[in-house]
Amino acid sequence: MPNWKNIEGHIGTPEGFCGSALSAGIKKKKDELDLALIYCEAVEATAAGMFTTNRVAAAPVELSRQNLKLSRGKARVVVVNAGNANACTGSEGMRTARAAARSAAALLGVAPREVLVASTGVIGVPLNADLITKKLPALAANLTAANAAAVARAILTTDTFPKTCVLQTTLRGKKVTLAGIAKGAGMIHPRMATMLSFITTDLAIAAPDLQKLLRGAVNDSFNRISVDGDTSTNDTVIAMASGLSGIKAPPGSPEAAHFLRGLSELCQALARMIVRDGEGAKKLVALEVHGVRTQADADRIARAIANSPLVKTAIAGSDPNWGRILVAAGYSGAKFDPGRAEIHVNGLALCRRGLDAGFSEAAAKKELDRSQITIRLDLGQGRGSARMWMCDLTHGYITINASYRT
């Protein structure tokens, strides 16, 4: 099988997709893009979705879940807005989400159940349906493949840069393209959080297969990142496949396996961008946990470390406080003997056999000053391993979140 290669592009790059974005006045800041459409033009796309596990799910999440079920995994359109999450908005919020879907469906001549809806932004503030429905005609009129590039900017909130990844491969002489965008900066949690991601591909793949592969890719990417340990009402990952490359990926085929590799690579690239853009974050940390008795315990340990405010602040201050890493592992609920633990930062040993490794403070600080850091904890007690991506916790996070709403 050939590799997937990074190419320039956007979610309009795979065959069959177009999009557009404009400013609808939903964000506080004037003239910022905040409303967008993604459209599979010529054909019905197969579609899959992963949504928040939070019991308090936003109206657009509820509606998209329902529509994916009603349409049995077919979709033509995504309507997405930023600036207001349409969460904790009750039945009125549901009416707004439905009005957006109905209006887009009428404009594009598709069934309302083929429209998926996503929102991100402030919680508990009513979202005026008119803001969306009045702008949908202009959005529909501007749908082109090239205009889809702007969607990545329209979905941002506290993000400081748009997040896009496009991968391409050649299968049986034909090009297959896979494109994704994401937004997310705070409230990012292993269980997906205030993050949205939209993925398009021109592979031909049945909806149940796409759903299965998407679940696997999300579990190894968006569910392995931590910015602040909170989980949101609006998390949504939607994948749509047009099939227009002409290449099919039936279950169990080499093509399906190849697609999963690409999808995982794409989701991990987007997940890392989210962490790198963590609110106030200056550093991207890849955390690797090895040598744990069981896989489940490795996972527990990695999550406890990645969510620890003390570990995150120590990284912010380039303080080689390896004890905090071991301590977080200690309260994870996993069983282990701390006396065999080894901790490395970018290959520099901080802890050996559970004790200070006698490292040079200057050398440790130099490694921790880097913007990309790998922390490796090896317990030497088994074959379980896990990986997470996290960021540092800085003054910037406090500044952003102390007055997000007001």
Add this chain to the structure above:
Amino acid sequence: MPNWKNIEGHIGTPEGFCGSALSAGIKKKKDELDLALIYCEAVEATAAGMFTTNRVAAAPVELSRQNLKLSRGKARVVVVNAGNANACTGSEGMRTARAAARSAAALLGVAPREVLVASTGVIGVPLNADLITKKLPALAANLTAANAAAVARAILTTDTFPKTCVLQTTLRGKKVTLAGIAKGAGMIHPRMATMLSFITTDLAIAAPDLQKLLRGAVNDSFNRISVDGDTSTNDTVIAMASGLSGIKAPPGSPEAAHFLRGLSELCQALARMIVRDGEGAKKLVALEVHGVRTQADADRIARAIANSPLVKTAIAGSDPNWGRILVAAGYSGAKFDPGRAEIHVNGLALCRRGLDAGFSEAAAKKELDRSQITIRLDLGQGRGSARMWMCDLTHGYITINASYRT
């Protein structure tokens, strides 16, 4: 039964106890008190202890656990130091803890198993036993009831004020006194964290009964606070009862019930002081969760909210972002219908039936600007309720923790 009354005093106030403190050069800052003794002078005290649940437990925790077992709940002495946690220090750390206990035992003519040891401070740095053993003779020479007042200061690390509470009651014409001190500011977690607390009383109570009552009081106090969500290696709560008041509290007696009320009040007062002194914290928040289907779910919800960085930063910024409270409840794992939730801050409704209550921003800000805040979440779906104490998350926390070690 009479009430317990707050009186001026310290852990030397209950009959039979004395103490002393001095600077042993363990803390970085010169001449700061960092080593202390608590001593039950005339008699063997009954003793009980609650310790960290962290798998990475410090040497003094291990030794105190062992000694309480060996002595079957008797103790004469506590040796405590601040500035170095003697955690992640391996077998050398255990030798240091044992040397401290042995040395104190020899000086005071008691059995080594009757000496309990506690440490707090930086993790992973060897603690030189000589620093302690060389100073123990001076400490022993200065043991008086009045000098026990200084112990509350000697156990502090990032704390900004000493934490003491003394309660007194009259039972059958005799005075019974209960005194406690605590330290803790960061790494404070529902499962007890870098916190130490020492409690003395002149009640006569058997060790197993004291242990049982202490467990209950700790679960309703130190296990219900959250500063940053981390849990430490060194958490220790030790209670010692001299019996010298002459009042006995056999199991099931009204005296035992009365003592438990006092002990809970004492532990809660100390727990609130710890939260109020949370690293960088400006506000003390009492969180009350009501109307939950089950007690266990109420507990889950209260813990999720109290540990949420987004809730804590919103409180820091006096931002009435009630959606974050509901969202944290939503990811707690508890089942509930968000459409019936009500949220009040100091009696002001922010959310009704899961929706914005239409409150005045100015009024909400005024309540959130106070240094003591009560947040009440009522789900209206059952009789389960839970309470937690938490603080806000500020720039100060980041500043303190980004370079704690260096």
